Amino acid sequence: MTVHPSQFPGAVRRQLVAALRAGNVPPKFLYDSVRQTQKWLEVHQAHSPSRINADVTRIYDAAFEDALGQALGQAGA
Numbered sequence: 001m002t003v004h005p006s007q008f009p010g011a012v013r014r015q016l017v018a019a020l021r022a023g024n025v026p027p028k029f030l031y032d033s034v035r036q037t038q039k040w041l042e043v044h045q046a047h048s049p050s051r052i053n054a055d056v057t058r059i060y061d062a063a064f065e066d067a068l069g070q071a072l073g074q075a076g077a
Contacts, residue, residue, distance in 0.1 A: 005011060019026055031037045049056040 006015075015026070016029055019029070030040050045051050050060055051057075
């Protein structure tokens with residue numbers, strides 16, 4: 001297995017420090033552990049419009065149904 005030098009611990013730490021100084025956190029740092037992943041999923045469930053707004057949920061459901069219908073139509077062609 002080869003690990004790219006940009007992912008060596010020192011480089012990763014420098015990336016995180018630079019990102020924090022710039023006021024943003026790259027997504028790769030949000031999911032470094034199972035616990036962090038679970039916490040971010042909780043935030044998503046609590047605040048994502050697709051989870052808390054019925055109109056958005058209907059839009060996603062309609063889009064899924066349309067895509068499924070198109071896929072099934074193409075499969076039968």
